[in-house]
Amino acid sequence: MINNIYKTSLSLLTDLYQITMSYGYWKKGIHDKEASFNVFFRKNPFNSGYAVCCGLEYIIDYLNSYKFSNSDIDYLSSLKSDSGTKLFEKKFLDFLREFKFTCDVDAIEEGRIIFPNEPILRVSGPIYQCQLIESALINIFNFQTLISTKASRMFYASNGEPILEFGLRRAQGIDGSLSASRASYIGGCSKTSNVLAGKIFNIPVSGTHSHSWVLAFDSEISAFQNYAQVMPDNCVLLVDTYETMKGVKNAIIVAKELEKRNKKLFGIRIDSGDLAYLSKKARKLLDKENLEYVKIIASNDLDEFILESLKHQKAKISVWGIGTKLITAFDNPSLGAVYKLSALKNDRGKWEKKLKLSEQKIKINNPGVHQVRRFIKDGMFNGDMIYDTSSSIIKEKMIDPNDSTKFKKFKEESDYEELLKKIFKKGNLVYKSPKIDQIKKKLHIDLERLDNSHKRLDNPHVYPVGLEESLFMERKKMILSLRDK
Secondary structure, three states: OHHHHOOOOOOOOOOHHHHHHHHHHHHOOOOOOEEEEEEEOOOOHHHOOOEEOOOHHHHHHHHHOOOOOHHHHHHHHHOEOOOOOEOOOHHHHHHHHOOOOOOEEEEEOOOOEEOOOOOOEEEEEEHHHHHHOHHHHHHHHHHHHHHHHHHHHHHHHOOOOOEEEOOHHHOOHHHHHHHHHHHHHHHOOOEEOOHHHHHHHOOOEOOOOOHHHHHOOOOHHHHHHHHHHHOOOOOEEEOOOOOHHHHHHHHHHHHHHHHHOOOOOOEEEEOOOOHHHHHHHHHHHHHHOOOOOOEEEEOOOOOHHHHHHHHHOOOOOOEEEEOHHHHOOOOOOOOOOEEEEEEEEOOOOOEEEOOOOOOOHHHOOOOOOEEEEEEEEOOEEEEEEEEEOOOOOOOOEEEOOOOOOOEEEOOOOOEEEEOEEEEEEOOEEOOOOOOHHHHHHHHHHHHHOOOHHHOOOOOOOOOOEEEEHHHHHHHHHHHHHHHOO
16 A cells, blocks of 8 residues: 555654664664554544544554665765764665564554554564664554544534545645545545545545636536536536525526436535525525435534534535545644653563653553553443453453542453553564455444444543553552662
8 A cells, every 4th residue: 555655765764863772772782672663642532432443554564664775875864963073884884775574563443443652553672773763654644544533523413424624725735635645434434535545545536626616617506507517427516606506496406407407416416605594595496496415515614613503503415525624634643652761671671661760740650561451341342451461460450540439340241351452473464454434444343342422523432442451550669669769
């Protein structure tokens, strides 16, 4: 997938400090020391009650083809410090030239709902390799998860009515438009206007005409009639170039002409004005002419809150075209996921937990090599517990790492599933990526199993996520010990 878009090595899609640290590990002879890193985020985007995991297939493609090309090495050899000396010595660059990815990667699958503080990806292997891939992994996960979550919220607000993603022209560059179209479709959109995204990702495409089509003809009715002749089986008419209700009446004339040809007008689109008021008036006019089958499509800088408001106003809109507010994650431009070292193997081959202190409690990471256990009660998600995979005893109690007064107990016989799945083993891909429609279906199933209190747009109930009790206690002990140094 990613190779179809970029015909070049992506190994330099990283921050320089990842390479300088890797160089330092190599110089000190500790580059092959085994490390474990976690990708996680600290706060749900959009003040949502959940997020949608997205971007794994991109990450798989990126890692599966990771290598340093000759031109990459040539570029790195040209880099100099401010004093004019070469940043990297030739032996290190020759070492990178022979790079072979050998890490283990475990991840939560795309389309699963996820929550703050739990590991979404776990990368374990030589520390220099874990370091080199950090920036790209976060870049891919951050953006696609952000957009997929936004699309999911909009789909929830639409109460299952189709959402068309129209964001190409407002997206953040070419890659932003492509990956966002993919993430939007997974999150709940039915179709995209982006034809290249449709080709690459096998997403259904949708498109009508713009105001320029209407302006290109002598009259609105002529423009509509000509479009209906060109696209009799895919005819949606934009009715607000001049005056919306006159546009609707002209669309009705064309709809009747199409019926005589055994064709049907699919819909009309309103792109400006009071959408609730105009859609109700338009619906009355259409229904009066026995055109109940003609759909009313609305666009015009919609987001989930406007959509919810229009639904409450009983707007007669059945398809929603959404662009800027979705494709740019307008009100929450970054997810803020991080990548933190949580364990290192010692000389005896055993994992030693690592913890980074901070003056801010929320920025203290969780130590260990983690797995996430999602508990299920009566078919519904009941809480996610983070535990250390090296622990011999896993207790059925979890504690909020940021507030020890919040905890949850589970019965020993509780149903659960382990969320992190093996993706790469020693650098070899062992996971088969599902098709995009399977990912979309996975999200639908997950949302059905999440209580509605976590899905509401405003002030959602906080889903319980915590550390397994013994991990919580060990983390607390480590914090106190480090504070005392």
